[in-house]
Amino acid sequence: MSKPSKTLIVIAGPTASGKTAVGIQLARHLNTEIISADSRQFYREMSVGTAKPTTDELAHAKHHFINSHTITDSFNVGDFEQQGLALLDTLFETHENVVMAGGSGLYIKAICEGFDQLPDVDPTVRERLNMTYAEKGISFLQEKLKLADPEYYQQVDINNPQRLIRALEVFESSGQPFSSFHKKGFKQRPFNIIKIGLALSREKLYERINLRVDQMIADGLVEEVKALMPYRSLNALQTVGYTEIFDYLDDKTDLPRAIELVKQNTRRFAKRQMTWFNKDKEINWIAPGDVINFVAQHIRNKGTI
Structure with missing residues (x-):
């Protein structure tokens, strides 16, 4: 069996670790496109609270699965696997390498490995x-x-x-x-996979999370959440950064406390993301500034460049 010639480069890591910037830098270096593996950035109505790439960032590299759905759409990880693999087939027709960046471990796993069909639920x-x-x-x-x-x-x-x-x-x-x-069935993919995790100290990561939440507030998070009040019961909005502001808008807490809870719950979420990623022994933990050199060397050694 011939060895695959195409390569998917995964940029993973917890929230606020810098995946967007590194992904764009790498995509520009390789003259390729990016698939987002962030399960909240799919939704057009959620921008500030999901730290979605800015218009300027999106202009620097073509992204897929950003603003691709509305919060009223039914879209799950199985749909992402199916649509993502079909997209990769298309992208690999014109690109040797494709970048996938995101912090949703289950969605990354779906593309890289697949998983068993979930049972029907009563x-x-x-x-x-x-x-x-x-x-x-x-x-x-x-x-x-x-x-x-x-x-x-x-x-x-x-x-x-x-x-x-x-x-x-x-x-x-x-x-x-x-x-x-x-974890029952590993599905062999017809492309090479390089997994990279962005290595940051816990102190640095928590500092970045706190600064990001402050920036979200400055960028209008409260106004964004207020506009989504009629849809608050939807699954897409049952997430950190939105539920805490909904409570503030319901007068269950004041704004400073809501902001502190967003920071606290985001730090807890980041810890859970790291628990997930640390179990994947295929991830190479690399400092953000060293990613391009690592990828270039790895691809050269694999003979795919």
Whole structure:
């Protein structure tokens, strides 16, 4: 069997680690395009709170799966795998290398490895879990998931009730932990894969997170969330940076406290992202400034340049 000649270069890492800038720099260096693997940047209505690339950044390198969907669309990781692989087939017709950048570990895994088809779920299970959430709150769901699937509990954004409900409904319908469906079958891809994680100290990362949240507020996060109030029940909006501001707009807290909670929950989310990525032994942890040299050497050694 001949060796694949095309290469997908994955730029991964926690939120605020600099993936957008490094991805654009690398795409420009290789004269190629970028696939976004950020499950929130798909949505056109969510820009400030997702730290979406700016208009200027988007002009420097062609991006895919940025502003590709609306928050009312049904779009999941299975859809992303199918559409992303089809897109790669097209891009590899004219590019030797393609960059994929993002912090959504499950979406990266879908493109690089695939995962087993999730079981069908009894709608009554989902309805019951939604009622449980309405009556007992998110902390109850968190504890249920911690007991049912401690592995996924360490990875998921535990402040996103829809993610918790999804994992619990799969567990209750199948009797198997949600995490078990992500590691049964490795699907060989017809391209090479280089995985790079952006290496930052925890102190530096947390500093970048805090500064980013302050910039989001300055850029109009509160106004963005206020405009999305009619859609607040949608899955896309059950996420850090939005739920805390919804609480502020509901007069459940004041703005300084809401901002501090966004920072705190983002730092916790980053820690969970690192838990996920650290389990992937194929990731090469590289300082952001060294990525281009690393990739150039790696591709030369593989004979694909």
